[in-house]
Amino acid sequence: EVQLVESGGGLVQPGGSLRLSCAASGFTFSHYWMTWVRQAPGKGLEWLANINEEGSQTYSVDSVKGRFTISRDNAKNSLSLQMDSLRVEDTAVYYCMRGTVGAPGFDFWGRGTLVTVSS
Amino acid sequence: QTVVTQEPSLTVSPGGTVTLTCGSTTGAVTSGYHPNWFQQKPGQPPRALIYSTTNKHSWTPARFSGSLLGGKAALTLSGVQPEDEADYYCLLHYTSSWVFGGGTKLAVL
Numbered sequence: 001e002v003q004l005v006e007s008g009g010g011l012v013q014p015g016g017s018l019r020l021s022c023a024a025s026g027f028t029f030s031h032y033w034m035t036w037v038r039q040a041p042g043k044g045l046e047w048l049a050n051i052n053e054e055g056s057q058t059y060s061v062d063s064v065k066g067r068f069t070i071s072r073d074n075a076k077n078s079l080s081l082q083m084d085s086l087r088v089e090d091t092a093v094y095y096c097m098r099g100t101v102g103a104p105g106f107d108f109w110g111r112g113t114l115v116t117v118s119s
Numbered sequence: 120q121t122v123v124t125q126e127p128s129l130t131v132s133p134g135g136t137v138t139l140t141c142g143s144t145t146g147a148v149t150s151g152y153h154p155n156w157f158q159q160k161p162g163q164p165p166r167a168l169i170y171s172t173t174n175k176h177s178w179t180p181a182r183f184s185g186s187l188l189g190g191k192a193a194l195t196l197s198g199v200q201p202e203d204e205a206d207y208y209c210l211l212h213y214t215s216s217w218v219f220g221g222g223t224k225l226a227v228l
Contacts, residue, residue, distance in 0.1 A: 035217075037165075045157070045165065045208050047217040059215045095164055104153040104212055105170025112164055 002026040002108045004096050009113030016086050016117070022079040022096030022110055030054075030074040033099030035106065036081050038092035038115075046092075049081070050099070086117045121145055123211050125220035130228055131199045139223045140191040141209030147190035148211065154192035155210040156185055158203075159222075165208065169194060201227050 008020040022034070035050040049060035049070040058070050069082040079096050093112040100107050124142040131137035141154060148154065156169040167176055169185035172192065182198045192209055204227040209220040 037219075044206075044222045045159075045210075045219040047210065047219055050217070061216060100170050103171035103174055105155050105167070105174065106210070107167050107170070107176055109164045109166070 002098070004098065004108055004110035006094060006096055006110045006113040009094065009115045011116045011118065012086055013119050014086060014088055014117055017082070017084045018086065018115060020081040020083065020094055020113060020115070022081075024077045024079065024096075024098075027098075029072075029077040032101065034070075034072060034079045035097040035099065036068075036070060036079075037095045037097055037109075038090075039095070039112075040089070040092040043092075048094075051079070083115070086115075088117050091115060091117045121213055121218055123209060123218045123220035125207075125209060125223045127221070128224045128226065130226045131196070133199060133201055133227055135199050136195065136197045137199060137225065138188070139194045139196075139207050139209075139225070140188065141193070141211065141220050142191040143211060145213070148187065148192045150187065152192070152211040152213070154185065154187075156183075156192075156194045157208045157210065159206045159208065160204075168207075196225075199227055203227055 003025045005023045036048040051058045051070045055072045067085045071080045095112045096110045097106050098108045122144045153171045157165040159165040173185045184195050186193045206222045208222045
């Protein structure tokens, strides 16, 4: 069974840092692109960043470039999101999502981890 | 800035048919945008329904189908069930990134 479990969320002050993790199981992690998505309270979904199978290619949305860094450890079946210079508007539930194989797309989601940026 | 557009809300009767659309401010949506569709119910993470325009996942009910329609991506629900009441999001691919639409709140009344 494919499972994605996010962790690392919590309360952080503006300007602070947080590192999110996504533990993957039930599939060969190193064969899939992985993605981070967030959802602010009561709002829609926002695609943040993705990373290829080897970790050699990463892409991110302009609003987090230079502040958030996506990475992966295939030996540990783990995806990470390092978040620096956090802002109040980064408050959201953060989800990891697996890419499909073959045709561009996405299939499995984790249940998310809540990040609250507040003083 | 690229914006992906969806109907904010739609209402459909049980057993009816409804089509949700997904447009782009950059122009017509083609298969090259690889439209994906997701369903989200309150308090739950999103669930993938359709990828690359028309492809269903193993868990996607047969009443859901994806297509291109009038320069937009479309998600059609045929024979709507009460449990289909949810928020629906499309996701389009642009060069090196992806952009979600604002979502459509579907009411089944």
